[in-house]
Amino acid sequence: MPNSYKLLNGRAIAAQIRKDVASEVETLKTEGWPVKLVSISMGDVEASALYVRNQQKAAEKTGIAFEARHYPAEIGRDELLGIIQGLNTDPRVTGIIIQRPTPKHLTERRLQRTVHPLKDVEGMHPSNIGDIVYNDLKMGPCTAVAAVELLKSTGVNLEGLEVTVIGHSAIVGKPIAFLLMAQGATVTVCHHETRNIAMHSRSADAVFVAVGKPGLVTGAMLKPGAVLIDIGINQIDTADGPKVVGDADFESCADVAGWITPVPGGVGPVTVATLLKNSVTAARLQRDHYASEFATRTSA
Amino acid sequence: MPNSYKLLNGRAIAAQIRKDVASEVETLKTEGWPVKLVSISMGDVEASALYVRNQQKAAEKTGIAFEARHYPAEIGRDELLGIIQGLNTDPRVTGIIIQRPTPKHLTERRLQRTVHPLKDVEGMHPSNIGDIVYNDLKMGPCTAVAAVELLKSTGVNLEGLEVTVIGHSAIVGKPIAFLLMAQGATVTVCHHETRNIAMHSRSADAVFVAVGKPGLVTGAMLKPGAVLIDIGINQIDTADGPKVVGDADFESCADVAGWITPVPGGVGPVTVATLLKNSVTAARLQRDHYASEFATRTSA
Structure with missing residues (x-):
């Protein structure tokens, strides 16, 4: 009979993370960096539809805009990579989510590494994984x-x-x-x-x-x-x-x-909350990158 | 008294790797991809001079060109990053080595991640490290x-x-x-x-x-x-x-x-041989990347 164990309440931890996220989203907005995610699903949506709806609900509750896109399974590889590249260069989009499963001819990894590392809110780009190895956790x-x-x-x-x-x-x-x-x-x-x-x-x-x-x-x-x-x-x-x-x-x-x-x-609940936290981190990193690129250079 | 142990002979293993490298360097050359490394040392060279000379000797023995550059410790950050970016875009350079130690104001990691991943023969760019995590060893x-x-x-x-x-x-x-x-x-x-x-x-x-x-x-x-x-x-x-x-x-x-x-x-000897092996891999990856970029696209 269980007696002394303590239950780790993921829902309570997630609620706290979401609260922090909501306040950071608000700050970023006032600085000109509204947080917006674009989710890309391909082919049969049945498997991921509920999951995407949950992400959308959680995002919108914290003030993060969420656009769920869906493409047919037959979409061409180059066309889809072009769409992702378009989102990379769109300043209104601060995060991109590639929903699983992906159609066979579009490998998950190829899509994932096309997402710009600073918009990789799922933290799956090889360079973001590599940064963790260097003890430098971004997303x-x-x-x-x-x-x-x-x-x-x-x-x-x-x-x-x-x-x-x-x-x-x-x-x-x-x-x-x-x-x-x-x-x-x-x-x-x-x-x-x-x-x-x-x-x-x-x-x-x-x-x-x-x-x-x-x-x-x-x-x-x-x-x-x-x-x-x-x-x-x-x-x-x-x-x-x-x-x-x-x-x-x-x-x-x-x-x-x-x-x-x-x-x-x-x-589970903490995973969804972490996606939102990563979304804030992504927007913040894009803001900092923008600022450093447009600041006047003082060194030679 | 040691009796049954067997010694792992690094020099013999390195010799075999160098032999394979030499033959691949020759092949790449006939395909229009001569392998060339540029080594960048900064500041006090005493610490790394012998090490660089050893790399140079080993590289040249296998037919790999090796250019040892040295910059003063006082070099500006932007200037050095610009030099690395110049090497990234120079088709005659297939690999870049950042020698340690680096001066304090130029962190090793910042320099390392400026090297293009396909020219990162030391295998230290976060995206190359991340690829290993994905069981996809390039360099x-x-x-x-x-x-x-x-x-x-x-x-x-x-x-x-x-x-x-x-x-x-x-x-x-x-x-x-x-x-x-x-x-x-x-x-x-x-x-x-x-x-x-x-x-x-x-x-x-x-x-x-x-x-x-x-x-x-x-x-x-x-x-x-x-x-x-x-x-x-x-x-x-x-x-x-x-x-x-x-x-x-x-x-x-x-x-x-x-x-x-x-x-x-x-x-030790196998490490130097691995640098040469990575140099061949880098040149091969650049060749493949070039080919795929310039091939006529057949899909939409």
Whole structure:
């Protein structure tokens, strides 16, 4: 029976981030930099429509303009790249979101790296990822930043913290690893080829899991009192109908963990809030870049 | 007494890489893409002069042209950035090297990110680092790539290999970690804030150390038969005069390790060879980029 664990309330953390965002959006507007996102979906929208509507609602609540565009799956590669380049050079657009999934002939990465790094509010451009490696976080991948934010909200000291990250994707597992290294944590990254994940997770003060497999992490794999950040979002069928669960077996983990994220209501809401925070950062970076370009040069 | 360990001969591996480079340089030349590096040193050259001369000698031996430029420490920031931009747009220059140390008012990173990513033969531009995170290695940081090359030369299977990396710099420790993750290894990155490095290194099949502290790794910290890749280069005083050593205590480590790199003669020579290999890759990428820009577009 769960007794001592504390639930990490993603919705409350997200609400605080959104409040800060709203006030910064207001300031930027008075400085001539209204924040505006353009979302690009391609092909079958069913999969992402609800997700885009949620982003739109969240953005507009904080005063960020949101334009949802949709293009047919058959759109030509050059045409779409031209559209993105047009948005890059449009001063009225401060952020661009490429919705997934993308049609097969338009690889996600090719589109993502066409977005100007200063308008890359999803934090996925290679140069933004590379900046994190250099401990210079501008806009990080939203899910990774959100997961680290949840760990920080526990108040635990990251210096010297032993952390195991399960999952090594380029936009979740790996960025979590170097965001944490930048704060002094000792990080081990496990994945499907790891011989014995439990060996690593059992000695960790904090465990992150982002794999997409319900029940992958059980209480027996945790050190008593550890923080468990569950990034998985899986839909499963139960006797009571479909249900959304994470990658952890919540019951057994809650018995052992000191802190645990619920799914839903954990990393998810903070991820959306992080997208809005990145949107403010993007507008601010564009403002600073503009100012430095148009300032009179004083040096030779 | 060391008995069963095998020495990883960096000089032999480097010779093989240089041989391949020389033949590719020849091919590129016949295609209209002669490979040429420009090295930029600033201020006090004493520290880097020998290093630059070695690069020059190694480059010219493989048919790569090498121009060593030197600017006074007082050079203006805008002037130097303008020079780099000039080299970026000069079709006769296929690679640019920024020598360290740089004067205080010209931060290394600012200079490095002014180099065009396709001419970044040192593999240090954030977008090149970010590409490695995406498992898309174009030009990686030379020392990190060299260290991984030495591990591979043992023939050990990287899938599921347990690796401990000691040192988490942006251009050595961290890139080693994701180069290895891309190959299926389980990687733990330790550093000065790690509580107990030995706990991690003792369970590792391979240990990389890049910290700059002689004697940091001892035999007692290794699992019998492990591969030890020593990236440190430290000058120490001994009764017989100054001596160059790595970060490992060679005697005690050689007793326990299965494979070990000597210092000097291990990672060092392979690092220089990797710079030349990157130079060929850079020229090839520029050739491909040029070709795709000037090809007739067939799609809309």
